Amino acid sequence: MIILPRSAIEALVDLDSALAAVEAAYIAASDGRATMPPVGYLVFPENDGDCHIKYGHIAGDPTFVIKVAAGFYGNPAIGLPTSSGVMLAFSAETGVLEAILLDEGFLTDLRTGLGGAIATRALCRADARRVAIVGTGIQARWQVRCLRQAMPETPLTFTIWGRSQDKAQETASVLASEGIDVTVSSDLERLCRDAEIIITTTPSRQPLIQDAWIQPGTHITAIGADAPGKQELDTALVVRADHRICDSLEQSLDHGEFYAAFRTKGISAENCAELGAVLGGKAKGRVHSSDITIADLTGIAIQDIAIATSVLDAYRRSQAR
Amino acid sequence: MIILPRSAIEALVDLDSALAAVEAAYIAASDGRATMPPVGYLVFPENDGDCHIKYGHIAGDPTFVIKVAAGFYGNPAIGLPTSSGVMLAFSAETGVLEAILLDEGFLTDLRTGLGGAIATRALCRADARRVAIVGTGIQARWQVRCLRQAMPETPLTFTIWGRSQDKAQETASVLASEGIDVTVSSDLERLCRDAEIIITTTPSRQPLIQDAWIQPGTHITAIGADAPGKQELDTALVVRADHRICDSLEQSLDHGEFYAAFRTKGISAENCAELGAVLGGKAKGRVHSSDITIADLTGIAIQDIAIATSVLDAYRRSQAR
Numbered sequence: 001m002i003i004l005p006r007s008a009i010e011a012l013v014d015l016d017s018a019l020a021a022v023e024a025a026y027i028a029a030s031d032g033r034a035t036m037p038p039v040g041y042l043v044f045p046e047n048d049g050d051c052h053i054k055y056g057h058i059a060g061d062p063t064f065v066i067k068v069a070a071g072f073y074g075n076p077a078i079g080l081p082t083s084s085g086v087m088l089a090f091s092a093e094t095g096v097l098e099a100i101l102l103d104e105g106f107l108t109d110l111r112t113g114l115g116g117a118i119a120t121r122a123l124c125r126a127d128a129r130r131v132a133i134v135g136t137g138i139q140a141r142w143q144v145r146c147l148r149q150a151m152p153e154t155p156l157t158f159t160i161w162g163r164s165q166d167k168a169q170e171t172a173s174v175l176a177s178e179g180i181d182v183t184v185s186s187d188l189e190r191l192c193r194d195a196e197i198i199i200t201t202t203p204s205r206q207p208l209i210q211d212a213w214i215q216p217g218t219h220i221t222a223i224g225a226d227a228p229g230k231q232e233l234d235t236a237l238v239v240r241a242d243h244r245i246c247d248s249l250e251q252s253l254d255h256g257e258f259y260a261a262f263r264t265k266g267i268s269a270e271n272c273a274e275l276g277a278v279l280g281g282k283a284k285g286r287v288h289s290s291d292i293t294i295a296d297l298t299g300i301a302i303q304d305i306a307i308a309t310s311v312l313d314a315y316r317r318s319q320a321r
Numbered sequence: 322m323i324i325l326p327r328s329a330i331e332a333l334v335d336l337d338s339a340l341a342a343v344e345a346a347y348i349a350a351s352d353g354r355a356t357m358p359p360v361g362y363l364v365f366p367e368n369d370g371d372c373h374i375k376y377g378h379i380a381g382d383p384t385f386v387i388k389v390a391a392g393f394y395g396n397p398a399i400g401l402p403t404s405s406g407v408m409l410a411f412s413a414e415t416g417v418l419e420a421i422l423l424d425e426g427f428l429t430d431l432r433t434g435l436g437g438a439i440a441t442r443a444l445c446r447a448d449a450r451r452v453a454i455v456g457t458g459i460q461a462r463w464q465v466r467c468l469r470q471a472m473p474e475t476p477l478t479f480t481i482w483g484r485s486q487d488k489a490q491e492t493a494s495v496l497a498s499e500g501i502d503v504t505v506s507s508d509l510e511r512l513c514r515d516a517e518i519i520i521t522t523t524p525s526r527q528p529l530i531q532d533a534w535i536q537p538g539t540h541i542t543a544i545g546a547d548a549p550g551k552q553e554l555d556t557a558l559v560v561r562a563d564h565r566i567c568d569s570l571e572q573s574l575d576h577g578e579f580y581a582a583f584r585t586k587g588i589s590a591e592n593c594a595e596l597g598a599v600l601g602g603k604a605k606g607r608v609h610s611s612d613i614t615i616a617d618l619t620g621i622a623i624q625d626i627a628i629a630t631s632v633l634d635a636y637r638r639s640q641a642r
Binding site: 001003035037040041042044047049051053055056057064066068070071072075078080084085086088090092093094095096097100102 | 322324356358361362363365368370372374376377378385387389391392393396399401404405406407409411413414415416417418421423425
């Protein structure tokens with residue numbers, strides 16, 4: 001059996017292979033080839049923590065994957081990271097445990113970044129250049145890295161805004177050290193009015209991005225809302241958008257960014273499409289250059305399966321050399 | 322982080338501590354102190370396999386546990402065991418993964434044996450001596466071992482029946498090598514008519530144990546039925562029993578031994594009680610020595626939490642020495 005610590009996993013990751021694997025997995029999910037039972041969930045209110053169990057299988061794959069991801073929001077106060085987690089890969093032919101990826105949440109962060117980049121690339125205007133990043137956490141960084149990787153030929157410019165200017169500056173410095181220039185903005189409205197692509201990555205519980213700020217042709221990828229009560233985009237903006245795309249219709253309408261508009265009957269399920277269907281050519285994404293498009297990503301097990309399989313493939317190749 | 326292979330886990334298990342831990346956990350579950358979300362489930366029809374994910378937390382416990390157990394029924398034909406599995410223990414205070422128990426299904430087998438022994442001890446007549454074991458698989462062995470351990474002062478006698486006399490003889494030989502005498506029977510009806518305790522451990526899909534065979538005063542622990550379509554006991558016998566006890570009312574009435582009687586309206590939920598409530602003195606078990614009692618055990622996450630915690634406690638004690 002294979003046991004890989006985080007450092008080994010980080011060294012094995014190849015972003016291009018991982019991008020291709022996650023994109024193919026989205027298509028498999030929308031084709032009905034994936035089994036993804038409801039997410040398992042435990043809460044620890046006394047310690048401000050929760051734990052998600054995502055698992056599933058793509059028909060024909062030799063491996064199935066179970067991912068456990070915990071978030072304990074008081075951890076930073078005692079010097080521990082908020083997120084932790086592990087992925088388990090089993091043989092779909094014998095049930096035998098084949099690998100334990102002790103990724104400590106790294107692969108969840110990465111696959112979320114990859115999902116955002118895939119959605120953004122698929123839905124933004126071909127001539128979009130100006131990217132606004134809203135939020136300064138770990139996911140802000142991954143969205144920039146993965147989008148940069150997914151669109152290597154496009155001269156994107158990145159500007160970041162956060163409630164804390166210091167944190168925005170810190171994120172810009174980290175990315176600069178990796179060779180990606182990021183400007184810091186202190187004016188969220190102006191940033192949004194100027195942007196052609198907006199990526200939101202905050203845990204906000206009230207809409208940050210106002211409808212009036214968004215120009216025709218803008219694409220927005222919303223990553224933050226993944227639980228009841230979280231919302232980053234003005235409900236009117238969700239209703240106004242020309243195309244609403246999500247990774248999981250069931251999750252997005254129940255506890256994602258589309259929930260508020262759905263609850264107030266501003267949109268119905270028929271007004272939304274799944275990302276895999278768009279990627280597979282079965283549903284429309286952007287049609288006109290003046291369309292406003294929104295991608296809401298709550299995260300699905302298929303991303304975990306794809307990223308775990310991608311790491312294991314890389315490990316096996318490295319051993320075969 | 323602690324990683325324990327099966328051999329280390331086997332060496333650490335202390336049956337008396339484990340019995341006490343599982344019994345306390347049943348009581349916690351019936352007291353409402355346990356969180357046990359619905360069991361996660363994946364099926365692999367092409368490979369005759371399935372995978373269960375059981376998880377939960379007992380309020381106040383420093384640890385929460387996720388157990389993955391797979392059963393692939395064609396494995397023996399390729400020289401692999403049917404069952405495999407792993408248990409993960411996480412801190413309920415920080416979400417950090419604390420231990421991986423690579424038990425390969427051993428702890429599931431053991432905790433199922435312990436659950437049966439606890440139910441049998443709690444519900445059989447004080448003067449019961451003659452134990453009938455129906456079925457010859459791994460669980461037949463564990464039921465004998467655990468009951469022997471749970472009732473050390475009682476001179477129990479064990480007789481086993483299986484569809485294959487050879488397998489019954491093999492199980493008797495294995496147990497004899499561990500110092501437990503087991504007689505083999507070739508006549509299931511006669512065995513049941515003579516028994517004071519009957520423990521059924523088969524994957525039968527039609528009732529093996531007929532109502533007419535069961536004498537007043539008998540206790541039956543039914544382990545086998547754990548999925549839709551499985552049934553070991555005559556429906557009339559389940560209806561006729563004076564007390565019906567199960568580990569999980571929800572599971573037993575949905576896909577356990579009590580399902581057939583419940584579906585045909587021979588019993589209702591009010592005619593059943595949970596084992597934890599009986600152990601905790603909140604529900605009646607056996608009242609009269611002539612009562613027929615049935616315990617149906619489908620398996621609950623709380624057993625996994627208890628057994629994993631028990632092994633980890635033993636490991637930590639061994640390290641502290």
